[in-house]
Amino acid sequence: MSFFNWPVQFSQCSPHIMGRRKRLAEGLLDLFSSTFPDINYEMFWDVPILNAQAWRLGAKRYVRLYGGLIRHPSVTKAGLALTIAHETGHHLGGPPYDPDLPWITWQGQADYWAARTAMPLLFGEKACNLTLRGAREIIKLHSAMVSVFEEDAPDLLPECRYSIFEAGARGRNMPTCGQAAFAEILGDSCNFKW
Amino acid sequence: MGALIVTKGTRRLAHYLNTLFSNLTPFAPGGAYANIVTDLGPNSTITPSPKYPFLYQLSEAYRGKRIGGGDVFYPDSHGKHPNLLPRWKFFLRKELDPTWHDTIREALYQALTAGDYNKIVFDSVVDSAQYVMVADEYNFTADGNENNAAGTKYLKIVLVTPATQAPYPLDDQTPH
Numbered sequence: 001m002s003f004f005n006w007p008v009q010f011s012q013c014s015p016h017i018m019g020r021r022k023r024l025a026e027g028l029l030d031l032f033s034s035t036f037p038d039i040n041y042e043m044f045w046d047v048p049i050l051n052a053q054a055w056r057l058g059a060k061r062y063v064r065l066y067g068g069l070i071r072h073p074s075v076t077k078a079g080l081a082l083t084i085a086h087e088t089g090h091h092l093g094g095p096p097y098d099p100d101l102p103w104i105t106w107q108g109q110a111d112y113w114a115a116r117t118a119m120p121l122l123f124g125e126k127a128c129n130l131t132l133r134g135a136r137e138i139i140k141l142h143s144a145m146v147s148v149f150e151e152d153a154p155d156l157l158p159e160c161r162y163s164i165f166e167a168g169a170r171g172r173n174m175p176t177c178g179q180a181a182f183a184e185i186l187g188d189s190c191n192f193k194w
Numbered sequence: 195m196g197a198l199i200v201t202k203g204t205r206r207l208a209h210y211l212n213t214l215f216s217n218l219t220p221f222a223p224g225g226a227y228a229n230i231v232t233d234l235g236p237n238s239t240i241t242p243s244p245k246y247p248f249l250y251q252l253s254e255a256y257r258g259k260r261i262g263g264g265d266v267f268y269p270d271s272h273g274k275h276p277n278l279l280p281r282w283k284f285f286l287r288k289e290l291d292p293t294w295h296d297t298i299r300e301a302l303y304q305a306l307t308a309g310d311y312n313k314i315v316f317d318s319v320v321d322s323a324q325y326v327m328v329a330d331e332y333n334f335t336a337d338g339n340e341n342n343a344a345g346t347k348y349l350k351i352v353l354v355t356p357a358t359q360a361p362y363p364l365d366d367q368t369p370h
Contacts, residue, residue, distance in 0.1 A: 003210060021319075044320075044321065044322065044324055047320055047321065047322055047356075049320055051320070053319055055319050055352065056317075056331070056350070057329045057331075057350060057352055058329035058330065058350070059340070060206060062319075064311050064319065064320075066320065072258065099207060100208055100209040100212060100336070101212070101315075101317065101332065102333075103315070103331065123299065
């Protein structure tokens, strides 16, 4: 239940900057929406949590971007784009699926798909640099959160996430840390072939 | 719930509830959890009140009655997450509107008595308002598409809610 302990961001930035960030997010969501028309992209500007979500109800698939993340001063266009790509990857990233929530792609695979498939599709030759910059922003945020809320996901540490993003951006296979993290979740029942 | 960042406690709770309802056989007539279905229905022995709303009472009524031991609706307490259960109980008692207790109750009863659902799954989404959404879904095939064959239908219950204001301290930060 994801409503526990998510850090929030109450930004002090000026109305001008807030407006610019909002327009940036809107533009990115429009871009993703036109590229992946089967996904419903939503912005919840007034929700201050530092996160984004992918969820599904019936045949409809949704991606939500929350205002706290959009307003965070250390997250730029690169971080927001990679975040939206990651959430899209939960829907379109394919197997392996999350063992606890099997209607979505597993976290690490969503990262990999975002870097390997979605970002190049949207940003062409700029994708690699944009992905690596966005990955650094997300990992910095992720690492900071470890110290402020009820533990982070044990299945995917920030360092491993960066390796996954980098592998995807550079066209390499899923790194061993990602494979090991997924195997650790499944335990003895893991027989997924990468 | 796919999210940019997922918490361990979140995963534990979702995992527990989704595992509990991953096999509906114990909820069938004569099964170990058949009384739960009765208590979800019109002949329930549970009378909700503003102080003790339905799902909270149901959860408390079935403490210690899990197959194999433990509480039916609560995961076992975990040394690394001592505040997970208090937060969850606070949410059920104080924050989840009675309307949505009823919606979840009716959805569970419908799925457990209809006979054509193979499981019930839960998800949660953050919003500034609180509501509950319910829909039929189908298992995925290997290629990621829905498999509409008989026996693959399940009920999805999505809890949409603001973040809880439960006044318990955060748990230990140390990874384990």
